[in-house]
Amino acid sequence: MTHTVRIRPDAEWDLEDAARWYESQQQGLGQAFLNSVSESLHLIQENPLAFPRVHRDSRRALIRKFPFGVHFVISEDAVVVIAVMHGSRDPRRWKIRT
Numbered sequence: 535m536t537h538t539v540r541i542r543p544d545a546e547w548d549l550e551d552a553a554r555w556y557e558s559q560q561q562g563l564g565q566a567f568l569n570s571v572s573e574s575l576h577l578i579q580e581n582p583l584a585f586p587r588v589h590r591d592s593r594r595a596l597i598r599k600f601p602f603g604v605h606f607v608i609s610e611d612a613v614v615v616i617a618v619m620h621g622s623r624d625p626r627r628w629k630i631r632t
Contacts, residue, residue: 536579536580537578537579537580537582537608537612537613538579538611538612538613539575539578539579539606539612539613539614539615540612540613540614540615541614541615542614542615542616544616544617545605545615545616545617545618548617548618548619549568549571549618552567552602552618552620553565553567553568556600566599567597567600567602570597570598570599570600571597571602571604571618573597573598574595574596574597574598574604575604575615577595578595578604578606578613578615579613582606582608582613583608585606588605591607591608592605592606592607592616593605593606593607593608594606597618601620601621601622602618602619602620602621603618603619603621604617604618605617605618605619
């Protein structure tokens, strides 16, 4: 069963900020980051329960080739992305979004 994925505005900002930073480091790297995030979102959409819980009801899918995770919760009608965060960031930053 495919689930609807909704991305909160804060998570959209996380994505845009990270993509801009990667693009500033090397041309095309920002798009590569977004492509990897898209792959992770597709996997989440297909089977959100495959990813481990990391805090209360929130789960995390790691992003291939980049040190980031997609943090999400499963609601009654959708999978809601609450953050896209670098693995070394303070976890309190995304936990307060749950």
